[in-house]
Amino acid sequence: MLKKLLELYQYQELVKILVSRNLKVRYRNSVLGYAWTWLDPLMMMFIFILIFDVLFKSGIKHFPLYLLCGLIPWTFFQNTTGESVSSMTDNAGLIKRVYYPREIFPLTIMLTHGVTMSLSLMVLIPVVLAFGVPISAKILLFPIITIFFFLFTFGLSLIFATMNVFMRDIKHIVPLILKLWFYFTPIFYAAEKMMPERILDIYMFVNPLAVVLTLFRSMFMNYDVPKPIHIAFALVECLLLFLLGYVFFKKNEDLMIKRI
Amino acid sequence: MYALKVKNMGVKFKLSHMKETTLKGSFVRAVKRFFAHGSIKPVGEDVFWALRKISFIVNEGDSIGVIGHNGAGKSTLLQILSGIYKPDEGTVERRGRIGLLQLGTGFHPELSGRDNIFLNGVILGLKKKEIESLYDSIVEFSELERFIDMPIKNYSTGMAARLSFSIAINISPDILLIDEVLSVGDEHFKKKSRLKIDEIRSAGKTIVLVTHSLGEIRNICNRAICLNKGQVVFDGESQEAVNFYLSQVKKNEQKIVAK
Numbered sequence: 001m002l003k004k005l006l007e008l009y010q011y012q013e014l015v016k017i018l019v020s021r022n023l024k025v026r027y028r029n030s031v032l033g034y035a036w037t038w039l040d041p042l043m044m045m046f047i048f049i050l051i052f053d054v055l056f057k058s059g060i061k062h063f064p065l066y067l068l069c070g071l072i073p074w075t076f077f078q079n080t081t082g083e084s085v086s087s088m089t090d091n092a093g094l095i096k097r098v099y100y101p102r103e104i105f106p107l108t109i110m111l112t113h114g115v116t117m118s119l120s121l122m123v124l125i126p127v128v129l130a131f132g133v134p135i136s137a138k139i140l141l142f143p144i145i146t147i148f149f150f151l152f153t154f155g156l157s158l159i160f161a162t163m164n165v166f167m168r169d170i171k172h173i174v175p176l177i178l179k180l181w182f183y184f185t186p187i188f189y190a191a192e193k194m195m196p197e198r199i200l201d202i203y204m205f206v207n208p209l210a211v212v213l214t215l216f217r218s219m220f221m222n223y224d225v226p227k228p229i230h231i232a233f234a235l236v237e238c239l240l241l242f243l244l245g246y247v248f249f250k251k252n253e254d255l256m257i258k259r260i
Numbered sequence: 261m262y263a264l265k266v267k268n269m270g271v272k273f274k275l276s277h278m279k280e281t282t283l284k285g286s287f288v289r290a291v292k293r294f295f296a297h298g299s300i301k302p303v304g305e306d307v308f309w310a311l312r313k314i315s316f317i318v319n320e321g322d323s324i325g326v327i328g329h330n331g332a333g334k335s336t337l338l339q340i341l342s343g344i345y346k347p348d349e350g351t352v353e354r355r356g357r358i359g360l361l362q363l364g365t366g367f368h369p370e371l372s373g374r375d376n377i378f379l380n381g382v383i384l385g386l387k388k389k390e391i392e393s394l395y396d397s398i399v400e401f402s403e404l405e406r407f408i409d410m411p412i413k414n415y416s417t418g419m420a421a422r423l424s425f426s427i428a429i430n431i432s433p434d435i436l437l438i439d440e441v442l443s444v445g446d447e448h449f450k451k452k453s454r455l456k457i458d459e460i461r462s463a464g465k466t467i468v469l470v471t472h473s474l475g476e477i478r479n480i481c482n483r484a485i486c487l488n489k490g491q492v493v494f495d496g497e498s499q500e501a502v503n504f505y506l507s508q509v510k511k512n513e514q515k516i517v518a519k
């Protein structure tokens with residue numbers, strides 16, 4: 001497996017060019033193109049502010065910030081997994097041209113959205129300051145947390161992409177799963193404020209994304225850090241999901257190519 | 261020195277995999293099978309060997325033709341040689357960089373011709389600098405200077421084929437695999453392509469050519485392999501291979517007439 005990962009590293013030039021291709025197609029070389037990526041999270045933010053802050057008092061401090069810190073990583077996760085599902089079937093033309101590691105397709109989708117997410121988080125920092133929230137040193141954890149978040153997202157994307165080659169209706173099922181997952185993840189609510197501790201332990205264990213989003217909030221808006229045990233479990237789960245997805249993908253790769 | 265060494269190679273497909281399957285479909289079929297046979301496992305022979313027990317060696321600088329009826333396994337063979345499919349049995353060894361030239365190109369329709377040249381170059385294993393140095397000759401050969409900044413989706417079929425051909429030959433792979441594309445473009449471009457192929461050949465590069473045009477086999481190849489139902493039925497000098505193939509075609513015709 002290490003050998004295969006090293007092989008992937010040799011193809012970094014291809015990854016670079018594919019990511020810049022995706023960004024180009026998406027943004028059409030314009031600044032305004034980038035603004036589009038904000039449309040969805042901003043719209044969601046205003047809806048949630050209206051419902052949960054104005055109508056039902058959520059009691060969460062700096063609610064708009066709280067929402068954004070959840071929505072930006074969530075949008076990354078949702079876009080990556082949602083688009084990766086059909087990445088193998090959509091790129092059949094390129095895949096059947098010459099051999100190269102095929103996990104490059106989900107990988108480039110993830111890196112593309114990763115760039116978007118990083119840009120959005122940078123834009124977020126002045127907003128955080130405007131709210132009078134100081135930037136804490138916790139922000140230095142960003143690279144590590146992001147790596148684990150990426151591993152989790154990549155592993156899941158590989159599983160979805162593989163399954164969709166064999167069962168073409170998976171791409172219709174994944175959006176449903178993501179929609180349910182969205183409500184199951186603390187984006188417009190604060191799980192630790194509404195659950196007794198025992199249930200919170202289970203919840204954080206079942207949904208590592210909850211831990212990741214809470215960590216993003218600790219980093220960017222000085223929110224409370226999750227319990228160490230929650231963090232430890234979530235990081236292990238991220239790593240395991242990546243390994244599972246990668247092995248699953250590589251094991252089925254040859255059969256997949258025949259069926260695209 | 262060999263460029264390609266194929267030993268006892270076979271590749272199989274599952275017939276039930278040839279159609280697109282869905283979770284819903286698989287479930288429905290499994291239920292049906294369960295009620296019909298009492299088991300959810302598929303019944304009957306499902307495996308189809310597209311190629312089997314193929315062995316041959318291509319020496320460096322050889323130009324090999326591959327001929328055979330439709331469905332004999334020619335294109336599958338090229339995809340095996342290029343490493344896209346992995347053989348299910350036997351081995352394939354390659355020495356040098358491979359270029360595969362086939363219709364239905366690996367272009368990204370939204371990107372310009374220029375970007376697609378870079379994308380294809382990198383996929384074929386070149387560094388960005390190498391592509392930059394080849395860029396001008398690729399564009400010049402394709403005669404698409406005026407359209408190179410246009411998205412590929414606005415290209416005509418002929419223009420796209422010309423660009424893909426120019427990329428494949430200018431990138432100068434050590435082993436060039438060609439799948440029925442020497443007949444793209446107008447007479448002028450065809451002639452140019454033929455000259456370029458001759459140039460590549462005299463530079464000592466290896467060529468594997470799949471085609472239905474027996475004339476091309478005679479003109480370009482020094483050796484040819486005749487495939488039938490996934491097996492090598494003839495391997496030898498190109499003129500003899502063509503004769504063998506023609507006699508086979510004749511036999512088949514007689515069979516049909518006799519029926």
